[in-house]
Amino acid sequence: MISPVVLLTDNDLGDRQLEHQLLFDNLPRVDVVIADCRTEADVLAAVEACNPHAIVTQWAPISDAVFELAPRCAVVSRIGIGIDMIDVAAAERRRIAVRNVPHYCTEEVATHAVALALALWRNISQFDADVRRGVWKASSAAAGIGRLSQATVALVGAGRIGSLVARAFAPWGSRIIVHDPAPAEDAYPRVSLGEVAKHADIISVHAPLNQHTHHMIDAEFFDRCERSPILINTSRGGLVDLEAVVDAIHAGALRGAGLDVFETEPLDPTHQILSNSKVLVTPHAAWCSRDALPELRTQAIMNVVNALKEEAE
Numbered sequence: 367m368i369s370p371v372v373l374l375t376d377n378d379l380g381d382r383q384l385e386h387q388l389l390f391d392n393l394p395r396v397d398v399v400i401a402d403c404r405t406e407a408d409v410l411a412a413v414e415a416c417n418p419h420a421i422v423t424q425w426a427p428i429s430d431a432v433f434e435l436a437p438r439c440a441v442v443s444r445i446g447i448g449i450d451m452i453d454v455a456a457a458e459r460r461r462i463a464v465r466n467v468p469h470y471c472t473e474e475v476a477t478h479a480v481a482l483a484l485a486l487w488r489n490i491s492q493f494d495a496d497v498r499r500g501v502w503k504a505s506s507a508a509a510g511i512g513r514l515s516q517a518t519v520a521l522v523g524a525g526r527i528g529s530l531v532a533r534a535f536a537p538w539g540s541r542i543i544v545h546d547p548a549p550a551e552d553a554y555p556r557v558s559l560g561e562v563a564k565h566a567d568i569i570s571v572h573a574p575l576n577q578h579t580h581h582m583i584d585a586e587f588f589d590r591c592e593r594s595p596i597l598i599n600t601s602r603g604g605l606v607d608l609e610a611v612v613d614a615i616h617a618g619a620l621r622g623a624g625l626d627v628f629e630t631e632p633l634d635p636t637h638q639i640l641s642n643s644k645v646l647v648t649p650h651a652a653w654c655s656r657d658a659l660p661e662l663r664t665q666a667i668m669n670v671v672n673a674l675k676e677e678a679e
Contacts, residue, residue: 369395370674371438373418375403375426377445379663385422388667393674410435419677420670423451430456441465441673445666446653448602450575465669469526470661471653476530478652479570479600482624485646486596487514487568492643510621512567515539518593520562522583523572523601524552531570546573563590568598575602583607588614594621600652603628608639615644626652 372389374382382400389396401412403426413421413435421428421436424445430453433439442452444466457464485491489507496503518541521528525548532542532554542554545562559582562569573579583597584607597620599606608629614620622644631650639645653662 369397370419371397371399371416372420372422372670372674373399373401373412373416375401375409375412375421375423375428377422377424377663379424379445379659384660384663385667388664389671392668392671406431420674422666422670425451428452428457433457433460433462440677441670443666443669443673445662447471448575450602450604463673465666465673467662467665467669470665471655471658472526472530474655474658475527475572475600475652476534478626478648479527479531479572479598479624480534482600482626482646482648483519483568483570483596483598486598486622486624486644487511487517491646495643517541517567518543518565519568519570520545520557520566520595521554521570521572522546522559522562522605523574524548524550524554525572527600528570528572531572535568540568559587560590563587564592566591566595567593568596570598571601571605573601573605575604580604581607581610583610585610585613588617588619591619594618596621597623597625599624600626603631608637611645612639612642615642620644622646624648626650 374385386398389398399416403409403412406427406429409426409428409432413432417438418436419438419440421439421442422445428442428451433456439462441463442457444452447466447468449464449466452464454464489511515538519535521532521544524544524546529552536542543557543565544554545557545559550556582605588610611623624646626648627650640647
């Protein structure tokens with residue numbers, strides 16, 4: 367019996383000893399290849415060298431060219447939720463399974479989105495900065511802080527994470543509206559993206575990134591905003607045009623932004639968004655907790671284990 371080859375292309379979450387051990391514990395025979403891939407060329411070189419039966423990737427791109435060099439590949443597992451770095455259509459054509467870890471951080475991402483929104487809504491970062499500068503005058507910010515019971519919270523995407531965000535705001539009496547092409551599984555009204563721009567005081571983005579959603583929040587969207595909303599993005603950086611966010615805040619079309627994800631990561635430390643006091647930035651950390659990290663890594667490997675076991679039957 368041929369030992370299956372599992373290629374671990376990249377991982378910035380640890381030393382990969384956990385992944386290595388899980389494969390050996392759950393498969394009778396396995397060859398594990400650990401690579402340090404960043405580009406498609408890196409992945410192509412690694413795949414050509416080992417011809418894997420399975421690929422586990424975090425950020426390294428898995429393209430049709432990669433599949434072409436891996437005729438034995440039966441499954442690709444993503445260490446994470448999004449699969450925009452995998453050519454899913456090519457995988458389907460080649461009957462290669464694509465797996466992800468969709469539920470490991472639902473609570474974490476929802477609470478992170480709510481935390482960013484509340485911090486901006488209540489002007490927390492500015493109050494903190496004022497106190498540190500010796501300024502003690504809360505009333506100066508009163509005109510810009512409203513009651514959540516009078517606010518409209520718009521969700522761009524209302525899956526598991528978006529639904530939890532809605533449930534967090536509902537007890538305060540906030541009006542919840544949703545932009546999502548999927549069939550509704552809740553009582554919140556479905557609206558167009560234009561209506562989100564018109565009515566929202568807080569916008570929280572929870573959509574997948576694909577060719578249809580890239581830069582769905584852009585300059586044109588901000589031009590239609592009527593209530594100077596707060597924008598929160600804990601989903602995918604490519605959903606939001608970052609330069610348009612900068613311009614919208616300067617123009618007053620946005621009250622502020624809480625951003626955890628960026629089109630290019632790490633974010634350039636010289637980017638002008640970082641000099642704006644109305645923006646809160648975190649390093650793609652919404653998923654993070656002591657519970658989520660081992661669950662993410664374990665489930666990504668078990669996707670491969672289960673697929674290879676099915677292949678062997």
